[in-house]
Structures are given as C-alpha cells and as structure tokens.
Amino acid sequence: MSLYLRQIGAIVRKDLLLELRSRERMTSMAAFAVLAGVLFSFSIDTATVRPQDVAAGLVWMTLVFGGLLGVGRTFHLEAQDGAFQGVLTSPAPKDAVFLAKTFANFVMLYLVSLLVLAVFALFFGLDVGQNLRWVVFVLGLGSLGFVALGTLFAAVATGTSMGETLLPVLVFPLLVPMVVYGVGSTDRLIAGRPLAEVEGNIRMLGAFALAAVAAGAALFRFVVED
Amino acid sequence: MLTLLGLAGLIFLFYLSFFWVSTEIRQGIAQRIFYVHVPAAWTAFLAFGISALCSGVYLWLRDDRLDRAAMAAAEGGLVFATIMLTTGPLWGKIAWGTYWTWEPRLTLTLLLWFIYLGYFMVRSSTEDPEKGKRFAAVVAIVGALDIPFIHLSVIWFRSLHPEPVVVKPEGPSLPGDMLTTLFTGLAVFTVLFLGLFLFRYALEGLRAEADLRARRSAA
Numbered sequence: 409m410s411l412y413l414r415q416i417g418a419i420v421r422k423d424l425l426l427e428l429r430s431r432e433r434m435t436s437m438a439a440f441a442v443l444a445g446v447l448f449s450f451s452i453d454t455a456t457v458r459p460q461d462v463a464a465g466l467v468w469m470t471l472v473f474g475g476l477l478g479v480g481r482t483f484h485l486e487a488q489d490g491a492f493q494g495v496l497t498s499p500a501p502k503d504a505v506f507l508a509k510t511f512a513n514f515v516m517l518y519l520v521s522l523l524v525l526a527v528f529a530l531f532f533g534l535d536v537g538q539n540l541r542w543v544v545f546v547l548g549l550g551s552l553g554f555v556a557l558g559t560l561f562a563a564v565a566t567g568t569s570m571g572e573t574l575l576p577v578l579v580f581p582l583l584v585p586m587v588v589y590g591v592g593s594t595d596r597l598i599a600g601r602p603l604a605e606v607e608g609n610i611r612m613l614g615a616f617a618l619a620a621v622a623a624g625a626a627l628f629r630f631v632v633e634d
Numbered sequence: 635m636l637t638l639l640g641l642a643g644l645i646f647l648f649y650l651s652f653f654w655v656s657t658e659i660r661q662g663i664a665q666r667i668f669y670v671h672v673p674a675a676w677t678a679f680l681a682f683g684i685s686a687l688c689s690g691v692y693l694w695l696r697d698d699r700l701d702r703a704a705m706a707a708a709e710g711g712l713v714f715a716t717i718m719l720t721t722g723p724l725w726g727k728i729a730w731g732t733y734w735t736w737e738p739r740l741t742l743t744l745l746l747w748f749i750y751l752g753y754f755m756v757r758s759s760t761e762d763p764e765k766g767k768r769f770a771a772v773v774a775i776v777g778a779l780d781i782p783f784i785h786l787s788v789i790w791f792r793s794l795h796p797e798p799v800v801v802k803p804e805g806p807s808l809p810g811d812m813l814t815t816l817f818t819g820l821a822v823f824t825v826l827f828l829g830l831f832l833f834r835y836a837l838e839g840l841r842a843e844a845d846l847r848a849r850r851s852a853a
Contacts, residue, residue, distance in 0.1 A: 557776070560772070560776070561776075564756060564769045564772060564773070567760060567765055567769065568756060568759040568760050568766075568769070569759045569760070569761060570755070570759040574752070574755060574756065574759065577748070577751065577752045577755060578752040578755075578756070578773060580748070581745040581746075581748040581749045581752070581777075581780075581784075582749070582776060582777065582780045582784075584741070584745060584784050584787060584788070585780070585783035585784055585786070585787035588787040588788065588790065588791055589787060589790075592790075612783075612786065612787070615783075616783050619779065619783070623775075623776055623779050627693075627772050627775060627776065630693050630768045630771070630772055631768065631769065631772055633768070
C-alpha cells in the first residue's frame with residue numbers, strides 16, 4: 409500500500425513541479441478567472457439585479473469554464489513529446505496514475521477556485537464572513553468532482569482527433585448535479601443562511617465527488633490502454 | 635421482420651390514438667400525443683439501458699458483438715429520445731402553457747441526449763476504431779452512473795411534470811380505453827425499436843465482415 413502511495417506521490421510531484429516551472433496552466437486559469445470576473449461585472453445591470461444574488465452562480469461557472477481550460481490540457485504536454493508512454497509503461501498501476509493526475513489537477517484547480525472566490529468577493533462586494541470556512545469547503549468538494557470527471561475525459565478527448573474541443577460536450581451534461589448542489593449551497597452560505605439548510609446539498613456534492621473519483625479510477629485503464 | 639411488424643403496429647397505434655380512444659376531458663384533443671410521448675420515452679430509456687449494459691460488458695469481455703449492440707441501441711435511443719423531446723414541448727405548450735420548462739424528467743432526457751451525442755462524437759473522431767469503441771463505452775458507463783445524481787439534483791431543483799398515472803400502488807388511474815391505447819403504444823414502440831436495433835446490429839456485423847475481407851484480400 410505504501411508503494412502505491414509512493415507511486416502516486418511521485419507522479420503528483422512530477423506534475424506539480426512541471427507546472428511550477430512552466431506555469432502554463434495555472435497562469436491561463438488564473439488570468440481567465442480574473443478576466444471573467446471583470447466581464448461578469450460589466451454584464452450585470454446593477455439597477456435591476458443585485459450582484460450578490462447572482463454571484464454564487466457566476467463563481468461556479470467561472471470555475472467550470474476556467475477548470476476546463478486547465479484540466480483539458482492535463483495530457484497535452486506529455487502527449488506532445490510522447491512522455492506519457494513512459495508514465496504508462498512505469499510499474500505504477502493505471503488507477504494510481506489516474507489518482508495522481510487527478511490530485512495534481514485538484515491542487516491547481518482548488519487554488520484557482522479560491523482565487524475566483526476572492527476576485528468575486530472583491531468585485532461584487534460579497535460579504536462571505538461567517539460562512540467562509542464552509543464556502544471554501546464546498547468549493548473544494550466541487551473542484552474534486554470536477555477534476556475527477558475532467559481528467560478522465562481529458563484523456564478521452566486527447567485521444568480523439570477533435571482534441572479539447574470535445575471536452576465540454578462530454579463533461580457538461582455530467583456536471584449538472586455538481587452545479588445544482590454547488591450553487592445551491594454556495595448561494596445560501598454567502599447569503600448568511602445557517603449551515604443546516606444546505607447540509608443535504610453538501611452531502612450530495614461529496615457523494616458526487618467520491619463517485620466521480622471512483623468511476624475515473626476504475627475506467628481510466630480502458631482509456632489509456634493500447 | 636420485427637421492424638415491419640413495428641411499422642404496421644405504428645399505423646394501428648395511430649388509428650387507436652386518433653379515432654378510437656376517448657378524448658380526455660380537461661386537456662382535450664392534445665392529450666392524444668400522450669400515446670406517442672410515453673412509449674417513446676419508455677423506449678429511449680430501455681435503449682440507453684441496453685447500451686450502457688452492453689458497453690460495460692464489452693469493456694470486460696472485449697467482444698465486438700457487444701460493442702455493435704451497444705452502438706445500435708444507442709442509435710435507437712437517440713432517435714426515440716428525439717421523438718420524446720419533440721412531442722413533449724408540443725404537448726407542454728398546450729397543457730402547461732410553455733414549450734420548455736426545467737422539469738426533472740425533461741432535463742434528464744435532454745442531458746441523456748447530449749451524453750449520447752458525445753458517445754457518437756467520440757466514436758467518429760478517433761482514428762483507431764478499437765480506441766473509439768473503448769472511449770464510447772467509457773462515456774456510456776459514466777453517463778449511466780451519473781443518471782441517479784442528475785435525477786436527484788434536478789428533482790431537488792423543481793418539478794411540474796404530471797405524476798405517474800399507471801404504475802402506482804393503488805393501481806392505474808387511467809380509464810380502460812386510454813390504458814389499452816397506451817399499452818398498444820408501449821408494445822408497438824418496443825417492437826419497432828427491437829426491429830431497428832436488430833437490423834442495425836446485423837448491418838454493423840456485415841460491415842465488420844466486409845472490412846475483414848477487404849483487408850484480407852489487400853494483404
């Protein structure tokens with residue numbers, strides 16, 4: 409078991425190191441998040457809509473679109489120079505490769521989602537205050553579910569001739585539960601409602617994330633086999 | 635053979651639903667679309683179920699026949715889901731006063747339709763057919779696993795759709811002739827789907843065989 413964890417750790421370390429040096433995906437996701445916040449601010453007529461009322465939905469949409477930008481390129485660099493063959497021929501089992509890739513993506517997307525929250529709090533004048541811990545937690549669960557599905561289907565999309573353009577078609581229909589539960593709970597938490605109101609939503613979001621990770625770990629081997 | 639039987643049954647179903655069955659008192663003549671809508675819905679879900687099941691077993695056994703079955707069923711499912719998604723709004727406009735509403739079953743069908751659109755896009759955009767088969771199977775399985783989540787989440791979101799009128803503990807609440815027409819519809823659509831399904835399945839089998847022969851003669 410510890411070998412399994414070491415294998416995961418090695419791939420996670422490699423991916424994060426690669427990202428730290430190239431800063432390719434994080435930069436594009438972070439820039440996207442901030443710029444989306446700017447555009448969204450201008451897309452709302454504050455005379456008719458209070459920005460706080462729609463902020464939760466916009467946070468999640470930014471997370472989904474920005475996440476797609478970064479997660480879609482999970483295998484891009486490695487596929488380009490054939491390094492992914494090396495990862496696959498290593499003794500690490502395929503589900504360890506998937507879990508490692510998912511975890512590395514999770515770290516990146518979670519950081520971005522916190523940035524998104526900060527940006528929207530700033531631009532929209534949100535007062536998250538008392539429920540901040542829980543909003544951060546909910547964003548974590550959402551990021552986890554998203555990267556699990558995203559990583560699995562990024563591997564699929566990379567293998568097709570359409571590439572990343574296929575990713576939204578594959579992932580968006582599957583993400584509906586995540587958006588429903590995620591926005592539902594974030595919205596109420598931001599509005600300062602008690603936690604008990606959204607407990608069910610958070611549980612479902614957690615179940616969704618776990619199911620996505622489990623399904624990805626089980627099915628990833630069929631996507632990458634040759 | 636089954637396809638012909640299904641087509642003949644379709645004419646009979648149209649006769650029943652247009653001329654024979656009594657008109658529903660509150661919704662009037664528009665309610666007759668029910669006898670196409672509900673059977674199409676049932677068939678679409680049956681087809682997607684078969685497709686997901688065959689996909690799962692395909693990844694396990696790697697028998698090409700299973701992949702062909704999954705694809706043939708998915709194609710049928712997409713057709714019947716399209717029927718359901720076109721008759722639904724037509725009826726909805728008259729019964730509910732709106733073409734579209736984010737109602738659970740409607741949303742679920744729309745999302746399923748898109749999941750299977752992805753299924754076919756993945757298949758057609760891979761150069762290596764074996765890879766396409768595996769990718770498509772993964773899409774079908776993840777789609778099937780996601781259904782309970784989608785279902786629960788969209789119910790939680792909102793509901794306007796009528797409650798079931800046939801399968802419930804107290805027994806069916808539909809009048810006899812409507813029930814007869816509905817069950818005729820269900821039977822006809824199922825037969826028609828199975829006919830198309832087997833037809834498509836056999837066609838794919840022939841295509842695979844022709845490919846094999848062409849490759850052999852080329853070698």
